[in-house]
Amino acid sequence: MPAHTDIAPDALHARSLEQEELFPIREVARLTGINPVTLRAWERRYGLIQPTRTESGHRLYSMSDIEKVRSILGWIERGVAVSKVGKILARTEPLQVLAKIIPDELVQADYIQWQQQVQAAVSAFDEVKLEQVYGQIFSSYPLTVVFQDILIPLWKQLLRRHEAFGQTSEWLFLDGFLRSRVLQRLLLVRVLQPRRVIVCALDEQVRELDVLITALYLSHVDSAMQLLSIGQPFDELTLVCERVKPQALILVSNHAPAADLARRLNRLVLSLDCQLLLAGDASDLAQESLAGSSVGCLGNEGAVMRQRLKQFLAGNLDT
Structure with a gap:
């Protein structure tokens, strides 16, 4: 775990808030699916959230507060009584706050320590043992950190190493474990709404875990996520969308985009009655070539993707 710091936790939290955009309670309710009455109850009755206040007394929430709301919801969905969530957050919150502002080398050292435990299992x-370590990581960090900074870098490292005997088997073991656990979490947080968002690999080079994790990052949005299998023909996406009638089609790729990607996407979007969005590393790499088109780019970072999708679906973000 990271070493202690001489900076007081309250000061750390204040410095963190200065760097974040603040949201009114109605926007937090839209982003998290938790109504304002419940948010106020979590604050007054249990002290789980401590938003800042304007001079007129209105509550303002930072992205850190929003992540905490999602963390609270996650514990409740796992069967923990709301009255007991505070004790869990009290153990994990200082580490999460510190991780945002303490020196990067200390944060990375903690990530490496967890990766070493995962590697050993x-x-x-x-x-x-892997299940035990996996649970411990989730009790210490929010979902995006667990995958983006700890598990997926190790997964990619094992994927690249094929020289030594047994390394392919190790990657397959970790890949299978993570895919099953992400599927479990997707089922746990699935929002059964009439509106649907289709999440699909851009091409057969994309790994299933990339698609699953993208769907997991986006699963807090107030729409049901529907995943298409790897190998879904690009030319038949219009057919699928005609029958499913989704609100958005999200194509996922962490590979460098092909030279003709912008042309293919611009042609596809003309045949769709829903928004077409690109997610993953390819989204950032292709953003310039898609500028001015009807294709939206979500980026490759969990919280940013979730926020952009919410804005796209609400019609508040230009492509």
């Missing part, structure tokens, strides 16, 4: 093909 994977090398032993010990699913019980």
